[in-house]
Amino acid sequence: MTRFPLFLLTLFLAVLTSCEHHEEKEHDEDPALDDDIRYEVIQVGASRPTRELNLPGELESYYETDLLPRVSSYVKALHVDIGDKVVKGQVLAELEAPELTANLTEAFSKVKAAEAVYETSKATYQRVLRASRTLGAISPVDLDGGRTKAISDSLGVVAAQAHYASVQQLVSYLQITAPFTGVITDRRLSPGAFVGPGGQNTIPILKIKQLDRLRLRVAVPEAYLGDIHPGSPVQFSVRSFPDRTFTGHINRISNAVRPETRSELIEIDIANQKEVLKPGMYASARLPVSQTQEGSLYVPKSALVNTMDRSYVIRMENGKARRVTVQKGDDVIGEVQVFGELKAGDLILKTASEEIPDGAALNVQPAGK
Structure with a gap:
C-alpha cells in the first residue's frame, strides 16, 4: 500500500522536472528566428552629389x-x-x-x-x-x-x-x-437597370476623365524642398515613349511634409492637346536641384521591402533589426535611390523580407563571405 503513493510522487517529480527543463530550453531559444541562419549585411553607399533629382509619379486626369x-x-x-x-x-x-x-x-x-x-x-x-x-x-x-x-x-x-x-x-x-x-x-450599367436610392446607387452609370489636361503628382524628399518653386519647369518621361521627353510646370505645392515618408507632394500641370499621354501612366520626373553638400544614397533592390502603406529597409542596430521607412527615387541597374533616416555607412540587410520582425536579434555577416 505504501509503495503505490511513493510511485506516484516519483512520477510527478519527474514530469515537473521535465517541464521546467523544457521551459528553460524554450526561454533560451529565439522565438522568432533560427540561430543557424546568418543574414548578409552591406553598407549604404553614397553616390556623387546630384544636380538632378529623378522621382517617380503617376499621371492623373485634371478632372475625373x-x-x-x-x-x-x-x-x-x-x-x-x-x-x-x-x-x-x-x-x-x-x-x-x-x-x-x-x-x-x-x-x-x-x-x-x-x-x-x-x-x-x-x-x-x-x-x-x-x-x-x-x-x-x-x-x-x-x-x-x-x-x-x-x-x-x-x-x-x-x-x-x-x-x-x-x-x-x-x-x-x-x-x-x-x-x-x-x-x-x-x-457599368445597361438600359433597364434601376438606379438611385434602393437600387444600384453605389455603381456609377458612367465614368468620365479629362484628357487634354493632366496633372502629375510627385513626392519630393524633405532634403530637396528648398529647390522646389511654383512655376519651375519639370521634364519627365513615360515608359510608353522612352525616346520622348515631356515638359510641365510646378503649379501646386502642398506645403505639408508627410511624416511617414518625409516628403512633400507637388502637382505639375501638363497640356495634352494631342492626347498622347493617358491617365494612369507611370512617369519619371527630373527636377533640377542645387544640393552639392552630400550625395544620394543607393541600396540594392533586394534590400527594399514594399508594402501597401510604405517602403522600408532593415538596418542593424546593436545586433537587432530595425525597419527604416524610406522613399524611393531613381532606379539604376540593380539599385534604387532612397531617401529617409539613413546615412552612408549604415549596415542594412542585403536581402530584406516582411517576415523579419522589427527588433529581432539576427546573426549577420558581411555580404560575399
Missing part, C-alpha cells in the same frame, strides 16, 4: 468623376460607351421615372389653378375698391377682407410656382449630361 443618378429611376437609353469623346453639356444617358412626370403635370395644374383663383380674387377686390369710392357703399371691413383675400391668393400662386420649379428640376435630372469635355472610360 463618376456620373451617378440623383433620383430613383430606370436607365432608358445610353448614348455613349467606353472610349467615346464627349463635350461639356452633351446628353450621355436618359433615365425614366413615370411618377416624376406625373408629379410635374400635377404641379403645373396646381399653378394654373392658383393663378385662376388669384385672378378671381384680384378682380373682386378691384370691384370692391371702385365701389368704396361711393360714400357708404362698401364697409371698411369688406374692403380689408377683399384685399387680404387677393394677397393670400397671390402668395398661393408663388408657392405653386416654387413647387412646380422644384419638380421640374427633379425631372431635369433624368438626363445625364457631361460636366466637362473628356472621354468615357467606364460604363
